[in-house]
Amino acid sequence: MRVLWPLPALALCVVLPWVPGVPVFWVTLLNYIGISAIVVIGLVVLTGIGGMTSFGQASFVGFGAYTTAILSTQYAVSPWLALAAAIAVSAVAALLIGAITLRLSGHYLALGTLAWGVSLYYTFANLDFFGRNDGISRIPPLDVFGTKLIDGRLYFTVIWVGVVLACLATGNLLDSRAGRAIRALRGGALAAASFGVDTLRARMLAFVYAAMLAAFAGWLYAHMQRSVNPTPFGLNASIEYLFMAVVGGAAHVPGALLGAGLVTIVNDRLQDILPKLFGAQGSFETIVFGAILVAVLQAAPEGVWPHLARIRLQRHRVRPDAPPLPVRAPAPRGTPILEVAGLHKTFGGLTAVNNIAFSVAAGEIVGLIGPNGAGKSTTFNLLTGVTAPSAGSVRFAGQPLIGLPARTIARLGIARTFQHVKLVASMSVIENVAIGAHLRGHASALDGLLRLDRAEEARLFAEAARQLARVGLADAADRPATSLALGQQRIVEIARALCLDPVLLLLDEPAAGLRHNEKAELATLLRRLREEGVAILLVEHDMDFVMNLTDRLVVMDFGTKLAEGPAETVRNDPAVIEAYLGSVA
Amino acid sequence: MDATILLILVQDGVVNGAIYALLALSLVLVFAVTRVIFIPQGEFVAYGALTYAALDTGQLPGSVWLLCGLGLAACVCGLWQQRRTLTAGATTRLVLQTVVLPAAITALAAFVAPRKPGVLIEALLALAIVTPMAPYLYRVAFQALAEASVLVLLIAAVGVHLAMVGLGLVFFGPEGSRATGFSDAVLSFGALTVQGQALWIVGLTVVLMGALYGFFEFTLFGKALRATAVNRLGARLVGIATAQSGVIAFTLAGAIGALSGVLIAPLTTVYYDTGFLVGLKGFTAAIIGGLASYPAAALAAILVGIVESFSSFWASAFKEVIVFTVIIPVLLWRSLRSTAVEEDE
Structure with a gap:
C-alpha cells in the first residue's frame, strides 16, 4: 500500500485536468x-x-x-x-x-x-x-x-x-x-x-x-x-x-x-x-x-x-536476519569505569553536593541512595553533564568527563534513563528505542531521502527489536510510546539505553511505578548485564530492590556521603539508620 | 553630517525609542504574565492614534462600535466558559464589564466628541475607548488557550492581529490621519530645537515606567502578576486568580498601546495598518532585552529608535531592513552564550 500509492497519484496528475467537465478555474x-x-x-x-x-x-x-x-x-x-x-x-x-x-x-x-x-x-x-x-x-x-x-x-x-x-x-x-x-x-x-x-x-x-x-x-x-x-x-x-x-x-x-x-x-x-x-x-x-x-x-x-483520519503509526517490519551491529569489546570485569572524586556543587548559598567520591567498575552494580533532598539527582546531573560541578573530577575509563556535552558523553558509551520519562509521544515504542542506536548508524539525510539506507535501517531496527525483547516488551513494539503505563515507559527507556551498547549504564529510579513481578524481571535483566561486564549506577528509592541487587551502596544525606559499602554493612550503619528513621533518642 | 543633524537624529531616535520602550514594556508584561507574545500590540497603537485623531476633528470614532462588538463577544464567551459555575453576582459583573461599560463609553463619546473638549479630554476619551478592547480580546481569544504552548499562543496572537488589521480598515477606512499635538511649543537649547510633543512623549514614558515599577514592587495586584509570571500553578494554589491576572496584564498593555498611539498621532500620519511595524520595533527591543527584563528592554528600545533615525538618514529605503537586522547580532550573542543543550519549556 505504502509503495503503491504514488503510481495512481502520478497518473491522476497527468489525467485529471483533461477530464471533461473539470473547469479550468x-x-x-x-x-x-x-x-x-x-x-x-x-x-x-x-x-x-x-x-x-x-x-x-x-x-x-x-x-x-x-x-x-x-x-x-x-x-x-x-x-x-x-x-x-x-x-x-x-x-x-x-x-x-x-x-x-x-x-x-x-x-x-x-x-x-x-x-x-x-x-x-x-x-x-x-x-x-x-x-x-x-x-x-x-x-x-x-x-x-x-x-x-x-x-x-x-x-x-x-x-x-x-x-x-x-x-x-x-x-x-x-x-x-x-x-x-x-x-x-x-x-x-x-x-x-x-x-x-x-x-x-x-x-x-x-x-x-x-x-x-x-x-x-x-x-x-x-x-x-x-x-x-x-x-x-x-x-x-x-x-x-x-x-x-x-x-x-x-x-x-x-x-x-x-x-x-x-x-x-x-x-x-x-x-x-x-x-x-x-x-x-x-x-x-x-x-x-x-x-x-x-x-x-x-x-x-x-x-x-x-x-x-485515524492516525496510525507506521509498523516496522523487523528483519531478525539482518546482520547484527558491531559491538564494543567489553571491558574486563573490575576495570574502574567511573571514578568520582571531590565532587562539589553549590547553588548560591546551598551546598547540594559536598565532596562526594565513589567509583563504579565494569561488571558492578552500585546504588546511590539517600532520603529526599540528599542530592542524588544533582549528583546524577553532574555525572551526565547536565549541570556543571563547582569543583571535583569525574573520570570515565581514565578520561575526564566534566565539561563534555551530552552528545560526546553518549559517544563514549554512557547511556542513561531519566527520572521523568522522556519518550517521543508521536513515535512508536520501537522507533523510540531505535534512537538509542543513533550513534551505531551512519546513513546521512540524503541516503534516507533516496532510500539508500535500508540495509542499515534493518540492522538498527533488528537491534532495537532485540533490546525490546530483552526487556520483555517485544509485543509493544508498534504501540505509541506514551500509551504504555509509566513503569513500562521506564523500561522502554532502558531498552533505548541498551541500544547504545553501553559501557556504563546510569539509571534514575528505574523501578518506580513497576509491579512486583516487573521489578523482579528488571533485577534479573540488570544482573545479566552485570555478567556481561556493563557497569551500572542506579539511583533508587525502593530499598528492597536496591539491597538485593547492588554490589555496593553509596548513601547520601544533605549532600554528603554518609556511608559506602555492601548492602548489609550499610543497612547496619548507625548514621544511615539515623538519616532514614531519625535518631532513637 | 554636522552637529545639528546629529542632535536632531539623536532626538528623533530618543523620541521614537521612548514609544518603542513603552511597547516593549507592555510586551514583556503580557508575555511574562500570560506567555502570549502580543503581536496585536501594534493595532492598539493604530487604534489609539486614529480614535484620538477622529475625536480631534469632532467626529465620533468608528472604534466605539468595535468596542461594543468586542464587549458583546467577550460577554458571550465569558458566559459560555463559565456556564457551569455562573452565579447571579458573576453574571452581573460580567455584563457590567462587557456590555454596560462599552455602552456608557460610547454614549459619553457621542456626547463629548462634537463639542471638541480639547486635547487632554480627547486623549483620555481615546484611551477609554481603546483600552477595554484588550481585556475583551483576552477573554475571547486567549483565555481558553491559557494552558497551551507559547507557540500556539503566538499563532493565535497572529490570528488576532490579522483580524484587528482588517477591522481597523473597516472602522477607520483606508485614509491616514494626523492629530493636534499636546503642545505646539518649540523650545531651543542652543543648536537644538525641541518640540513640545517630544518632551511630552519622553516625559510620559518616564512617568509611566516609574508607575509600572511602583505597581509591580509595591501593590498587591502587581505582586500577584509577578507571581503568575513566575509560576501559574503555584500562583493559583496560593489563591491568585490567574485568569484575572491575564485580564489585568492585557488591560495595561491595551492602555499603553493606546497611549503610544495618542502620543505619536501628532508626529506622523497613522494608517489602519501602521501599528504593526511600530509594534514590531517594540518587539525587537523586547527580544534584545530577552523578554524578561524591563530596564534592558527600555534601553534596547532607545537603541532601536536611534538606529532607526540614523538609518533613515543614510539609507532610508533600507530603514526597516537595518532596524530588523539589529536583532541579529543580539541573537548571535544570546545563542553563543546559551548552553549547548537547551531544554524546551
Whole structure:
C-alpha cells in the first residue's frame, strides 16, 4: 500500500485536468494549492515535527522565485538548470540564517524568523537587482521537449508531480536515521542529545529541508506566474503558510495538503462572497481568517487531519536476519569505569553536593541512595553533564568527563534513563528505542531521502527489536510510546539505553511505578548485564530492590556521603539508620 | 553630517525609542504574565492614534462600535466558559464589564466628541475607548488557550492581529490621519530645537515606567502578576486568580498601546495598518532585552529608535531592513552564550 500509492497519484496528475467537465478555474485553484502544499510540507517537518516555528518561510519561496527569475531573464539560463540553482541558493541562505538563529529556543526562534522575514521582504522590495516593488516580469515558461507549458492544465502536471515527489521524499526522510533525529527533538533536546543526536544539526537539517521545498515551490510559482514581485514573499504570506499547517494538522504530511486546500479554497470563496455580503470596501477575509485561526486553535489545536483520519503509526517490519551491529569489546570485569572524586556543587548559598567520591567498575552494580533532598539527582546531573560541578573530577575509563556535552558523553558509551520519562509521544515504542542506536548508524539525510539506507535501517531496527525483547516488551513494539503505563515507559527507556551498547549504564529510579513481578524481571535483566561486564549506577528509592541487587551502596544525606559499602554493612550503619528513621533518642 | 543633524537624529531616535520602550514594556508584561507574545500590540497603537485623531476633528470614532462588538463577544464567551459555575453576582459583573461599560463609553463619546473638549479630554476619551478592547480580546481569544504552548499562543496572537488589521480598515477606512499635538511649543537649547510633543512623549514614558515599577514592587495586584509570571500553578494554589491576572496584564498593555498611539498621532500620519511595524520595533527591543527584563528592554528600545533615525538618514529605503537586522547580532550573542543543550519549556 505504502509503495503503491504514488503510481495512481502520478497518473491522476497527468489525467485529471483533461477530464471533461473539470473547469479550468478549478485547475488553476489546484495549481495554487499544490504550490502552497509544497511549502507547507516543509513547515510540517520544521514546525509540526521539529518544533521550530518559522514566520519567514515565504522568504525562502522568494529566494527560489527570484533566483530563477533573474537567471532565466537576465542570463538566459534554462529554467530546469535554474531549479537546481534556486534550491541551492535557498539552502545556502537557510544555512546562513540557521547558523545564527537556530540555537534559539521556542518563541525566540519564532520571533527571530519574523525579523528575518520582514528584513528580506524589504530587501526584495528595495534593491534594483530584484526589480524593487515592480519585481521581474517576462519570465520564460517551462519547456518540455519543445512544448511550452503555458496552459494551466499542462502546468498542473508539473506542480502535482512535484507535490507527490515532495510527499515521497518527506516520508522517506522522516522514516530514516536523520528523520528520527528531527522527530526526537520533540521528546526534549536533552533526551535526544543523550543518545548522541546532534540536536543543532537535526534542527538545521529540518530548517534547510523546509527552505529547499519552499524554493522549489517558489520556482514553480515564478514559471507559472511568469513574473515575480515582493508581495507574495512577505510576512503575511509566511503567516498564511503557517496557518495552512496549523489548520491541516501541523504534525502530519497529509495535513499539509489538506490545510493548503482548505485555506486556499476558503480564501478564494471569502474574497468572492464577503464583499457582496457587506457591500463595502475592506479586507473582510483577513478578519474572518484571523477569527477562524483562533477558533481552530481553540477547538482543534492538532488541526483537522487527525480528526478525519485515524492516525496510525507506521509498523516496522523487523528483519531478525539482518546482520547484527558491531559491538564494543567489553571491558574486563573490575576495570574502574567511573571514578568520582571531590565532587562539589553549590547553588548560591546551598551546598547540594559536598565532596562526594565513589567509583563504579565494569561488571558492578552500585546504588546511590539517600532520603529526599540528599542530592542524588544533582549528583546524577553532574555525572551526565547536565549541570556543571563547582569543583571535583569525574573520570570515565581514565578520561575526564566534566565539561563534555551530552552528545560526546553518549559517544563514549554512557547511556542513561531519566527520572521523568522522556519518550517521543508521536513515535512508536520501537522507533523510540531505535534512537538509542543513533550513534551505531551512519546513513546521512540524503541516503534516507533516496532510500539508500535500508540495509542499515534493518540492522538498527533488528537491534532495537532485540533490546525490546530483552526487556520483555517485544509485543509493544508498534504501540505509541506514551500509551504504555509509566513503569513500562521506564523500561522502554532502558531498552533505548541498551541500544547504545553501553559501557556504563546510569539509571534514575528505574523501578518506580513497576509491579512486583516487573521489578523482579528488571533485577534479573540488570544482573545479566552485570555478567556481561556493563557497569551500572542506579539511583533508587525502593530499598528492597536496591539491597538485593547492588554490589555496593553509596548513601547520601544533605549532600554528603554518609556511608559506602555492601548492602548489609550499610543497612547496619548507625548514621544511615539515623538519616532514614531519625535518631532513637 | 554636522552637529545639528546629529542632535536632531539623536532626538528623533530618543523620541521614537521612548514609544518603542513603552511597547516593549507592555510586551514583556503580557508575555511574562500570560506567555502570549502580543503581536496585536501594534493595532492598539493604530487604534489609539486614529480614535484620538477622529475625536480631534469632532467626529465620533468608528472604534466605539468595535468596542461594543468586542464587549458583546467577550460577554458571550465569558458566559459560555463559565456556564457551569455562573452565579447571579458573576453574571452581573460580567455584563457590567462587557456590555454596560462599552455602552456608557460610547454614549459619553457621542456626547463629548462634537463639542471638541480639547486635547487632554480627547486623549483620555481615546484611551477609554481603546483600552477595554484588550481585556475583551483576552477573554475571547486567549483565555481558553491559557494552558497551551507559547507557540500556539503566538499563532493565535497572529490570528488576532490579522483580524484587528482588517477591522481597523473597516472602522477607520483606508485614509491616514494626523492629530493636534499636546503642545505646539518649540523650545531651543542652543543648536537644538525641541518640540513640545517630544518632551511630552519622553516625559510620559518616564512617568509611566516609574508607575509600572511602583505597581509591580509595591501593590498587591502587581505582586500577584509577578507571581503568575513566575509560576501559574503555584500562583493559583496560593489563591491568585490567574485568569484575572491575564485580564489585568492585557488591560495595561491595551492602555499603553493606546497611549503610544495618542502620543505619536501628532508626529506622523497613522494608517489602519501602521501599528504593526511600530509594534514590531517594540518587539525587537523586547527580544534584545530577552523578554524578561524591563530596564534592558527600555534601553534596547532607545537603541532601536536611534538606529532607526540614523538609518533613515543614510539609507532610508533600507530603514526597516537595518532596524530588523539589529536583532541579529543580539541573537548571535544570546545563542553563543546559551548552553549547548537547551531544554524546551
